[in-house]
Amino acid sequence: MTEARAARGRPAWTLQTRLMVTVIGIVSVILVIVAVATSAILGQVLETRLSEQLRSTMDRVKIAGGPGGAFEGPDVNAKTILESSPQQAGFLLIVKPFLTPASGAFVADDLTVTALTDEQLQALADGLDGPGPTTVEIDGVGSYVVLADAIDNTVAVVGLARTEVQQTIARMLTTIGLLTAGGLLVLAAATAFVIRVGLRPLRSVADTATRVASVPMDQGAVSISARVPADQADDRTEIGQVGAALNTLLDHVDASLDARQRNEERMRRFVADASHELRTPLASIRGYSELSLRALRRAEGPVFEGSESALERIQAQSIRMTRLVEDLLLLARLDEGQDLVYGSVDLTQLALEAVGDARPAGPDHSWRVEVSDEPVVLAGDAARLHQVVANLLANARIHTPAGTEVTVRVFRDGADAVLTVHDDGPGVDPAVQADLFERFARGDRSRARQTGGTGLGLSIAKAIVTAHHGTIEVDSAPGDTTFTLRLPARPHAPVVP
Template sequence: MTDERTPEPTTMGATDASTGARAQAEASAAPVEDTEDALPRRAPWTLQRKLIVTVVGITSFIMVLVAVATSAILGQVLEQQLDAEVKAEQQSVNYMRPLLANGLTAEQILEEQPRQPGYFLAVQSLPGDASAAVVDQNGEVVALTDDQIAEISGSVQGQRGQLVVTIDDLGTYRIEGVSFGGTTIIVGLSRAGITETLTRMLITIGLLTAGGLLLLAVATAWTIRRGLAPLRAVADTAARVSALQLDQGEVSIAERVPVRQADPRTEVGRVGAALNTLLDHVDESLTARQRNEERMRSFVADASHELRTPLASIRGYSELSLTALSRGQATALETTEASLERIQAQSLRMTSLVEDLLLLARLDEGQELVYGTVDLTRLAIDAVGDVTPTGPDHEWVLEVGDEPVLIAGDAGRLHQVAANLLANARTHTPAGTTVTVSVSRNGKDAILRVHDDGPGIDPSLEDELFERFSRADRSRARQTGGTGLGLSIARAIVDAHGGSIRVASKPGDTTFEVRLPARPADPVAN
């Protein structure tokens, strides 16, 4: 894109423009370079290919080293054996004395006394008078030319012991000379046998190595492929899980790595087992999240319902009072006074509800507790004394021991628990019901029980009895209104103290049991 702005006439303006254009070009080019650096230039090797190449490469290197070492050792053994044979031939030249006395050449001697193929013989009786011949692979005697003899003479001149010489067109020989009576005799044997043996051995090793490496590659590929099958199953399972919609709605992760590929006794199988464990945990967490969301929606709906009734009442009475005042009715003062009383009652009801909700929220956060020494026996006595005047049509029984049951807790909140349980028994049982409050100690637990012989609780409601706004009680007649938060507050307080609360109910026998740790008093302000 071109810049259509009119350039400044000064040099500085031109410099700034060029600098800005260069900076813009560098800025626009930077992401391209980052993108190119991020992309691989070629596809990376798979783990299977790396393992196969590594195993086959190392094995090939070892086989080559074995072949070289074997060839060297075998060659050395064959050379020593050939040395011994040459030494034996050198020591058996006495048979040539009569032939040499007759002036026979090396070729004639070998024809008179045939030797093994590859045998070399050179004879020099006088300076400059030398002859040499070899027995070829067909057993025929081949005389050496003067040039070949001269080349051999130049090689052995001034040398002692066995030597290795190469004769053109005839190969390499190991030779050794001996002199007697002014005559020099050189005998030797061809090294073609050693070369042929080593060649055959190397070819055999090469063919066996190639076949073995091919078989090794196939076996390694098969083994690795089967060994990595759990990893592929893990990748496939993770890919399927990643395609699921987990952000909303009811979610259930049913995908798992097959059991046969998630054996924790193997290294790779542990990966599959770990993924299955992770998916189980995620599935449980998502289920809990969904359950919490449903509970929260229900909680909001219940709270809205509880607040809507008093708000509607307040609005109605306010409108009634305003209407009466605007019309100037004679009874306006009386109507307004009654409306304000109802408005105050509904306000107090909303205040109680909001305070209960605030208390639950603070208890969930671990607040609102002030620890101290609490006598659970005295607490039960006070709670029964408080509820007796409000429930004169019930029979209240107190069963406590002579010794106090001391615990560490928040006395005010624990008294609220006892008061809620007793109020619940008074409200939801008919007149004449006997309510028994007992305090005892069992090992490390202090136990508070509230028992009544009323009609009992519907078993289908026991699981949700301690839920917030739970008031669907079809077994107990509801005498008065309430927020439905009493038992949920009691459970929250008991849980905050590290205890538990449960209910067991059947017709004529309902018991709420609160268990609290009977630990020594150690006041801690929370």
């Protein structure tokens, strides 16, 4: 669970971002490796060339400093030798005659000859390693490749500056870096374009799925017209196959929803027809039971024991069945958008009348009404809205114990007319609260049923409110249960008497 929360907390990378980072990262690593390898090879070639040039220079120095040359005489000095025979910039010479201190000098970039100090000479002597060319760093002078050799009684050290090699490698690395950066930018742009074009069908699939998800499918006739465009559902490509599969799925869902709607319409027609057909025999049963009960009560002779009780039970059950049939017929008509007669409804007056009717039915309850001075008027069916409020009050009366306080409030909230029914009873079981407005739903067992209801009262209330384009909700806790009815109000509408 902790890992899942941590994963949700991390920023999500899109597929395009991951692909671009992967491609550009791999190419960058390859280019860096190529640049390092190229620089190493080029540096080795240049160093080898410089070493060969150094050997050639040493050969010329040997010829120039041989017998009768510049290295003979009592005062052999490297600076004097370089000044008498000008050399290229970066040339370094150190001479150490037998029994005479060493001297050294180098040719600067401006072709001036500068003598080396004793510390520089010592640093160079410490850096010599073996008979072959050696790379040394001389403070204040730079990096040199030097070669030592003996000429008669004199040790000569010749060096060439590595400046040109270093500059060449630096220029090459700079060029490679700039070309790499430019190439990566071009690669990023090209990769982004190709990925965007390639993922266009997938985005079309996501857009289609989003449009389908916004379509209400819980009730009524539903038609899913959104489809992935044909050019984005080419089953010859992997992503196109996803679009084609989604279109096939949507076709199947659309057909299933049509079949479901037809079945629901057939069921509604069946319920309506059955309810209509049952009204006549139920009315006959009720009428005959009443006639028989009256005749039995007027009879003077002996009667069969229990006949009156049986007829009373038949009458009670016929009345209950008639109520159930009437409720089913009303629900069927409301589902078909029928049985509503619109007019101007004063919700304040309607609440007062409903509470006035509820008081005699629930004398052991405390009834309160809280309304504003201004009437709350809306457009609707007054009889059906009265039935909604009566059902809510009956629900509060039946499912709460004696002494419960029931409060009805009516007020306006913006463009809505709001009516609430609050009681301080035991509350509704949270397990059934979500299904409380379903047909034949039963409330919390802790709410004792005092009468044999049909279980359709709240579902009828919801159907009537929905037909008025309103909402009805319940918020319940022990000691605090509130049913909230919210309907579109008519602003500043006069009360029609």
